Structure formats: structure tokens, C-alpha cells
Amino acid sequence: MAELLYRLGRACARRARTVITVWLALLVTAGVAFTLFSGNLQDSFSIPDTPTKQVNDEVSEKFSDMGGGTGTVVYRTEDGSSFSEKQREGISDRVEEAADLSGVADVVDPFATESERADQAEKLDEGRTEVENGREKLEESQDELDQAREQAEAAGRLDQMEDELDTKQARIDEQREELEEQSQQLDRGASLQEMASDIRSVSEDGSTALVNVSFTEEREEVSQGTRDAVMAAFEDDPVTGTTVDFDSNIAMSIPSLVSTTEVIGVIVAAVVLMVMLGTLVGAGLPILTALVGVGIATMTAMSLSGLVQMASVTPILGLMLGLAVGIDYALFLVNRHRRQLKQGIGVGESVGLATGTAGNAVVFAGMTVLIALLGLNLTGIGFLGLMGTIGSLAIATAVLVAVTLIPALLSLVGTRILTRRERDRLAAADDAARTGEEDADTGRGTRRMSTGWALVRVAAAVLALGVVALPALDLRLGMPDGSSEPADSTQNRAYEAVADEFGEGQNGTLLVAADVPNPPNDGQTVEDHQLEVAEEIHDLDDVTAVAPVGISNDETLAVFQVMPEEGPSSESTEDLVHTLRGMEPIDDAGELGVAGAASGNIDISEKLSDALPTYLAVVVGLSLVILLLVFRSILVPAVATVGFILSFFAALGSVVAIYQWGWLGGLLGVQNPGPVLSFLPTLLVGILFGLAMDYMLFIGSGMREAYVHGRPARTAVVEGFRAGRAVVTAAAIIMISVFGGFVFSDTMMISSIGFALATGVLLDAFVVRMTLIPALMHLAGDKAWWLPRWLDRILPDIDVEGTRLERHHAGEREQDPTRQPAESGS
Structure with a gap:
């Protein structure tokens, strides 16, 4: 080569x-x-065959108007007052316009929804009044019938009138059953309405309204053109006296390349x-x-x-x-x-x-x-x-x-x-x-490192890396949401408005699907099962509200909207998703399925987390093989790989401390700490491994070259280190500078990746390769280069530094005719 x-x-x-x-x-x-x-970039991620995807597919099959992506448009009055009638009409007009757009399945008018909610509450009250009035009338009818029966018996005419009296009694009993059934329906409706009371589309003070948009395609499949058309429908002709913002499912945050x-x-x-x-x-x-x-x-x-x-x-x-x-x-x-x-x-x-x-x-x-x-x-x-x-x-x-x-x-x-x-x-x-x-x-007067100083360097490096890596034990993975967007972005404003006026959980509602027993249990209707499931879910910790969405036409699937107490990236919401999926089947109807943006992000994070150990093992194994071929040593690959693992976990610990815990967040622009980007650890493994091998190559190959040329092992460590330190130092500073430039990106994904890579290079180059490795090599002495003879014979000799090439051309070298004479200036 x-x-x-x-x-x-x-x-x-x-x-x-x-x-x-x-x-x-x-x-x-x-x-x-x-x-x-070039086409449109996406700001969302998807993985096939996740539990969320399976639920979405089932819901799409059972409900023709569901299963697609959803988004929220947030309207607020500029002065914080309630929407005027004219403003309500203006927003409703924009809703109708957006509903006719291609790729849009439905757009829900928030004021119509609240009006329907009020109408339903009024109907429930009227229904209860009618039931009570009906019961009073039935009691009066029953009293009259009882008196007529007594009078007939007293007059000795009971046998003649018994059929007529029994018919009237049967009619009263039938009416009583109808009233009881009506009362149960009212109670069921009242319970469902109470459990759903915190899921609102207009804030209690009337100053904020949420327009829910449903798309025909899944969230990841919605085209940018459709998103832009929806935003244009609400932005191009603004409603006077209001502001409008869009959540991250509608407004995409595409960071600039430069x-x-x-x-x-x-x-x-x-x-x-x-x-x-x-x-x-x-x-x-x-x-x-x-x-x-x-x-x-x-x-x-x-x-x-x-x-x-x-x-x-x-x-x-x-x-x-x-x-x-x-x-x-x-x-x-x-x-x-x-x-x-x-x-x-x-x-x-x-x-x-x-x-x-x-x-x-x-x-x-x-x-x-x-x-x-x-x-x-x-x-x-x-x-x-x-x-x-x-x-x-x-x-x-x-x-x-x-x-x-x-x-x-x-x-x-x-x-x-x-x-x-x-x-x-x-x-x-x-x-x-x-x-x-x-x-x-690297002259003859090379001064070796003392053994005591080598021990101090090893202890200090390992201790420092270990301390920095400790926060990694609390690592939580997640995907970005509106809270991680720049503070001046429409997505962040929408997220904060929803959290302030409706509760954090409104930003990450879950879609829960429950199978319906077929046929229903004895004495139970489909609606009874729906209520039972809703009550079971509502009784869970970290659930604020549950609203029934509907029952499929074949009455085999009931769907609910569940509002958690906290936001989509919170630990409690993650626990709630697991709790819902792990619940015992209700009425032997099967396990609950959970979908929604928050659920989908959790599934992606968990799948990535599961893939990380395998990928890390592959990379570590690859590291050992590569270094074994390059350095023809057993110890050098081992210590180099351990160093890489230390620098990886230390870099990950730094990311957790800043981006998850919020340490120094103000300095780096981290306004809303949250879970670490789910694919960051896996990316960090792959990239940092390659860069760590670069630095090990340029530091370690000089040591091996000096040792092969007859220098004592510990002297070779110093000479090799001095030969490569300048270029590795410059290369590492350049890497840190370039990666560090991305740390202050407005997009949290880019910022966290840039910080992780910059920190990883800093720790690996200066703490591992230039502090820990030379000290360990000094302590190992000649044993650092030991290789079993049988392994030495079968391993190919890879001349990475081109030493044989230099020797081969040294004897043939002539003054190159293209060489230019020295000239002034620089």
C-alpha cells in the first residue's frame, strides 16, 4: 500500500x-x-416494527380517519384577554380553509369542541332532570296502581281486574327499566366527561386555543409541502389581535449547515x-x-x-x-x-x-x-x-x-x-x-519517565476519567421535543404556551387502544367495557385525564386519549407508557396498546439503547484486532481499547451532566435539560473509536518504531511520544475547535453531538493517549511488546508508517529536478 x-x-x-x-x-x-x-429533510425519526407503529397500523385499519400524524396550532390573544366573537369566527374560518387542504384528514375547531362539551354537559343535566321527573311520575303511577289494586280487592273485583292491573304494572316496570338504563348511560357519560375534563382545547381564561390538525399520512410521511400549506392557512391572513404558533409536528426545525x-x-x-x-x-x-x-x-x-x-x-x-x-x-x-x-x-x-x-x-x-x-x-x-x-x-x-x-x-x-x-x-x-x-x-539524551511519576499519571488519569464518567450512570435517552427547540422558535413558544395553559402533559398525549371482548361479558355492553377501561387508566399514577376517542364499527377496538401529568420527555411519562403496556388484560380482552409521538420517541430510544451494547462490543473487538495488526503486541491493544472505553464513558458523563442535569446549561445555552439524544451514544462510539485509533496510531507507532530500531522499551516510549505529540496536539485542537463550533447551535441535537465529540476528542487525545498510555507503556517495559511466536508468524506485517518505503527509496534518492531554490517571502 x-x-x-x-x-x-x-x-x-x-x-x-x-x-x-x-x-x-x-x-x-x-x-x-x-x-x-435535493429534497426535504426531516426533523423526526422512525423505526419500523415498534409497538407504537403496530398500534398505529391497527388503529388505521379500524378507523379510516385515524392513524395519521397529528399537529397542534396554538392561538393566543396578544393582550391575554378572552377571544372576542370576531376572533373566534376568524379562527374558525382558517380551520375550514385548512381542512380542505390536500394531505389533511381533519382540523378541529377548538371553539366548536368546547361548545359541544358544554352542550354535552347541559344534556347530561337535562337527562338527569328528565330521569328524576320520570321516576317521580312512575312513583305516582305506582301509587295509583297500588291503590286501584287495593280498592279492587276490597270490592271483591280483583279477579276481574287483575289482567288489566298486571298489564299496567308491566308497563310501569318496563318504563322503570328504561329509566334505569337511561340513568346508567347518563352516569357513564358523566364519568367519562369528568375523566376527560382536563383535556381542553380552549384555556380556562379563554386566552389560548388549540387547533388540532390530523394528517392522512403518518407523522414521518407527512410532506413538507403539506406542513407549509397548513402553516400558510393560519399565518398568511392573521387574525387581528392574536398570535399563532405551531408545534414541532407541523413546523420543522432545519438547522443551517453553516x-x-x-x-x-x-x-x-x-x-x-x-x-x-x-x-x-x-x-x-x-x-x-x-x-x-x-x-x-x-x-x-x-x-x-x-x-x-x-x-x-x-x-x-x-x-x-x-x-x-x-x-x-x-x-x-x-x-x-x-x-x-x-x-x-x-x-x-x-x-x-x-x-x-x-x-x-x-x-x-x-x-x-x-x-x-x-x-x-x-x-x-x-x-x-x-x-x-x-x-x-x-x-x-x-x-x-x-x-x-x-x-x-x-x-x-x-x-x-x-x-x-x-x-x-x-x-x-x-x-x-x-x-x-x-x-x-528525540535525541540520544532522552530522559525517561520515572516509575513513580508514571504511577501518579495512571492514577490521576483513571480517577479523573472515572469521576467525569459517573453521571453516565444516570443516562436517560430520549428524542427532542418542542422544549428543546430554540427559545425564539415557534415550536418552543407553542410548547410553552400549551404547558402553561393546559399542563405539560397536553404536549405529549398518548393514544391507547384496548380490545373489546367479543362477545362482551354477561350483562355488560361495549360501552360498559369502555368505561371500565377508562377508569382503570384514570386510576393510574401520572395520569391527568382520559377521553374516549371512539369504538370501531365492528366493536372490537376502543381508543382513548390519555393525558400524562408531565411532558413527553419526562421520566414519569416513560414509566406510564411501560405501565400501560404491562397492565393485566381487562375482561380478558388483551393487553393495552400505546401510540402517539411520546410513545414513538420512547420506542426509538429503547431500541437504540438495546442496540448500543452490541455495537460497542463490535467496535471494541474491531479495536483489538486493528491494534494487534498494527503494533504486533497483546498489551498495547488492550490498554488502548480500555483507554477508548474510559474516554467514551467520560464524554457521555459530561453530556449527561450538562444536557440532562443542566450543569453549566446557561453557559452553553441549554435552557431546558432533558434526556440525552437517543442515538448520540451510538454515534459517539463509532466516531470516537475512529478518532481514538488515529491518535493511538500516531503516538504508538513512533514508540514501536523506536523500539524495533533497538531503543530500550522505556526510552522508546519517550521518543515515540515526542515524535508524535506535536501533530497529535495540533490535530486534537483542530478537531475540538471544529466540533466545538457546533456546541452553540440553536438546535439541541447538533449542540449535544458537537459537545460530545469535542469532549471525547479532548479527553481521549490529552488524557488517554498523551497521559495514560505513555505511563502504562513505561510501567510495562519490554512486556508491552510481547507477542506469542505462533501469533507473530500468522499475523500479516502491516507497515502503517511506511518505514520500508523510506528505506527502499533512501538508496535511490536523487535531487528532485522540480525542487525550487529557496526564495524570499512567506
Whole structure:
């Protein structure tokens, strides 16, 4: 591989303009594809075959007008007073307009609903009055009949009148039964109405109204065009004196790909590159090539959004990874090329060697990240696998850019990649300068780490990571809702308005489906069963209200709307969903089914949580195999993998502390702490694993190279560490800067992912790879490189750093004719 990359680098250097033209053509092609084929991104996630999906399918089958997605439009008066009659009529007009839209199944007028509720209450009162009046009349009739029977008996005419009296008695008894049945129906209706009293569509003070919208398609299938049309129906011609907002099921929050904070992150990366490389050209090349690569990858990914359902976070994840990794991979090649130029190697030869050595390491490092991301498809979760695939596209593009475009640009730049002073020294053939940075940093006078200090470093690193990881024990996974949207967004305003005026549970109502016994139990009607189920549900803790939605035409399924006490992402609502599903069958009618947005998010989180241990085991196993091949050691892969696990859980603990507990929330803009994004831990495993292997490669390979060349094991640890620390430090700071730029995103999904990755890189690079690993390697001594002979024979020899390539070309090396003389300026 190293020799092949060497030839590729030389070829790209010789045909630099052609290579640059090809990449520009790819960039333009990606832009055209994006313009022509990009579709709408989604802000929701779905997983097939979840309990929620099964209930939705059953409800859709039994109820023709149900089973689709729902959303809420929130109207409020500007002055907090009750809606005027004119405002009510205006809102009702918008409701009628929205109901006629394509893709909309129904739109419920809140004022009509409240009027119906009042009418039903009035009818119940009238019914009770009629029943009482009927009972009084029956009692009077009974008294009259009893008197007539007594008189007939006294007159000796009872035998003659008995048939007539019995007929009248039967008529009274029949009327009494009808009244009792009517009374039971009224009591049943009153009970159901009382249990549903807290589910309202107009607030008690009359200042807020909820317009419920039902779509013909499921929530994830509702097109953006339909959503936009619904919003336009209520926004384009506003009702005077009112404000209107939309919940997150109607208004989508699509974060922008580029924001000010991300630009700041790139600027910080540029400053780091400038400090390390010393020239504007050197600092500009990695950023320029990373932007080219990430532009191609992101626009290609976006062009696929017209063919597949793609979450809004998916292309942003690719952008985040492609930008950070692209800068780092370019830095590895540029840094190696600069060292070689200062050793007197010609530009063309140095470009080839840098591609064959550092480029070989980049390809290997990129493959580890690529494999880990593609492994997300093994979870069986579609949207997560798509995220991994798009991230893999960004990584693959970054690798290709590094081994083709970077060599071409380095060839054109020539020795200007060096500072003026370095070029002057090179032109003067200063032997002292030709010793190179690596030799100066790893000279014979290397001072070893003391064993005591190594023990202190191990203890401090493990203790620090353990403490930071502790909050991960309280990890709760969930999906974003309106409370996690930016404070100035319509979704957040709608969420807060509903919570303030109707209770938090109104933001996450559940749809509960109950089978109806067929036939019903003795003496029980379908309506009796409906009431019994409603009462069982209402008696549960954390339930505020229960409203019957309807009974299917075949009388086999009853559906209820259940309002929890707390919001959709709360722990109590999650417990309530589990409680409902675990209830004993009522009247042997089967278990209850639960659906709704809150239930669906809980199912997604649980499935992702179940998939995490398996995926983590796969990644850990992959880590051991890769490191075993690279370092040909038993201990090194073990300690490196343990380090990765420590940094992963520490990063996860940091996320829990800030985004779930709310620590430092004000500093990072976390206004409403809640569950951690359900797919974040799985993403973090895949991405952090790849990056951790990168840093282990650049730190550990130098140690192995020094040891193989005869240096004592503990001396080799120090020399290898010094050889790789500068580039790993710069690479980690760049990664942290780029990922950190996403922390201040208005979208909580993006913010939490950026924070997790930035924290994970910080901890893994500086605490694990540069503190813990060198100390453990020192303590292990020669045992760090022990490998059973039988295993040594069967393992392939992977020359990741291209050492054999350097030795092979050292004897053939000639002054490259393309080498430019030192020139002034930088």
C-alpha cells in the first residue's frame, strides 16, 4: 500500500493541474446534483416494527380517519384577554380553509369542541332532570296502581281486574327499566366527561386555543409541502389581535449547515495551523482542501435527500466530520512533507514519500473511522445507518483529497510551504538544519519517565476519567421535543404556551387502544367495557385525564386519549407508557396498546439503547484486532481499547451532566435539560473509536518504531511520544475547535453531538493517549511488546508508517529536478 500511494503521490505531483481540475469538476458536479435532486429533510425519526407503529397500523385499519400524524396550532390573544366573537369566527374560518387542504384528514375547531362539551354537559343535566321527573311520575303511577289494586280487592273485583292491573304494572316496570338504563348511560357519560375534563382545547381564561390538525399520512410521511400549506392557512391572513404558533409536528426545525460559531471553529483551526506550520500557505492548504472535500460530500449527500428520507442532522454530521477529519488528514501530510524538505529531499520526491508514509497512515486511520461508521448499519436502525453511511462518505472523500489533491497542491507550492528562514537555511545547505525536527526532538539524551511519576499519571488519569464518567450512570435517552427547540422558535413558544395553559402533559398525549371482548361479558355492553377501561387508566399514577376517542364499527377496538401529568420527555411519562403496556388484560380482552409521538420517541430510544451494547462490543473487538495488526503486541491493544472505553464513558458523563442535569446549561445555552439524544451514544462510539485509533496510531507507532530500531522499551516510549505529540496536539485542537463550533447551535441535537465529540476528542487525545498510555507503556517495559511466536508468524506485517518505503527509496534518492531554490517571502 505504501509503495502504491508513493506512486500515486508522485503522479499527482507531476499532473497537479489535471488533478486540481478533476476535483473542481467534482465540486461543480456535486453542486449541480444538489440543485437538481435535493429534497426535504426531516426533523423526526422512525423505526419500523415498534409497538407504537403496530398500534398505529391497527388503529388505521379500524378507523379510516385515524392513524395519521397529528399537529397542534396554538392561538393566543396578544393582550391575554378572552377571544372576542370576531376572533373566534376568524379562527374558525382558517380551520375550514385548512381542512380542505390536500394531505389533511381533519382540523378541529377548538371553539366548536368546547361548545359541544358544554352542550354535552347541559344534556347530561337535562337527562338527569328528565330521569328524576320520570321516576317521580312512575312513583305516582305506582301509587295509583297500588291503590286501584287495593280498592279492587276490597270490592271483591280483583279477579276481574287483575289482567288489566298486571298489564299496567308491566308497563310501569318496563318504563322503570328504561329509566334505569337511561340513568346508567347518563352516569357513564358523566364519568367519562369528568375523566376527560382536563383535556381542553380552549384555556380556562379563554386566552389560548388549540387547533388540532390530523394528517392522512403518518407523522414521518407527512410532506413538507403539506406542513407549509397548513402553516400558510393560519399565518398568511392573521387574525387581528392574536398570535399563532405551531408545534414541532407541523413546523420543522432545519438547522443551517453553516453558522457563525462553525466559522469561528475553522478560524481557530487556522490559527493552530499557522502556529504549527509557520506560513499562511501551510495553514491555508489543509483548510482549503477540507472545504473542497466537505463541499463535495455534503452536497452529494443532500442530493440524495430527494430519494431517501433523511434527518436534518444527517448532512450536518457529515459536514462536522468531513471538516474536522479533512483538516487533520491534510495536516499529517503537510507536516511530513515539511520535515522531509528540511532534510534536503526534493519537492517531488518528498511529496511521494509523504503520500506513501503519512498518506498510508491516513488511509489506514480513515479506514478505521469508515468501518466504525458503516458498522452503524449493523444496528438495524435505518436512519442511524444512513447517518453512518453519509459520515463514511465524508471520511472517504477526506482521505481521497488527502492522497491526491494535497500532493498536487504541494507540488505547485514547492518550498513556499516552508518559512522564509527555513528556506534560507535549506538554500545554504545548513547541515544542522537538515537534521530535521524529529531528530532534534528525540535525541540520544532522552530522559525517561520515572516509575513513580508514571504511577501518579495512571492514577490521576483513571480517577479523573472515572469521576467525569459517573453521571453516565444516570443516562436517560430520549428524542427532542418542542422544549428543546430554540427559545425564539415557534415550536418552543407553542410548547410553552400549551404547558402553561393546559399542563405539560397536553404536549405529549398518548393514544391507547384496548380490545373489546367479543362477545362482551354477561350483562355488560361495549360501552360498559369502555368505561371500565377508562377508569382503570384514570386510576393510574401520572395520569391527568382520559377521553374516549371512539369504538370501531365492528366493536372490537376502543381508543382513548390519555393525558400524562408531565411532558413527553419526562421520566414519569416513560414509566406510564411501560405501565400501560404491562397492565393485566381487562375482561380478558388483551393487553393495552400505546401510540402517539411520546410513545414513538420512547420506542426509538429503547431500541437504540438495546442496540448500543452490541455495537460497542463490535467496535471494541474491531479495536483489538486493528491494534494487534498494527503494533504486533497483546498489551498495547488492550490498554488502548480500555483507554477508548474510559474516554467514551467520560464524554457521555459530561453530556449527561450538562444536557440532562443542566450543569453549566446557561453557559452553553441549554435552557431546558432533558434526556440525552437517543442515538448520540451510538454515534459517539463509532466516531470516537475512529478518532481514538488515529491518535493511538500516531503516538504508538513512533514508540514501536523506536523500539524495533533497538531503543530500550522505556526510552522508546519517550521518543515515540515526542515524535508524535506535536501533530497529535495540533490535530486534537483542530478537531475540538471544529466540533466545538457546533456546541452553540440553536438546535439541541447538533449542540449535544458537537459537545460530545469535542469532549471525547479532548479527553481521549490529552488524557488517554498523551497521559495514560505513555505511563502504562513505561510501567510495562519490554512486556508491552510481547507477542506469542505462533501469533507473530500468522499475523500479516502491516507497515502503517511506511518505514520500508523510506528505506527502499533512501538508496535511490536523487535531487528532485522540480525542487525550487529557496526564495524570499512567506
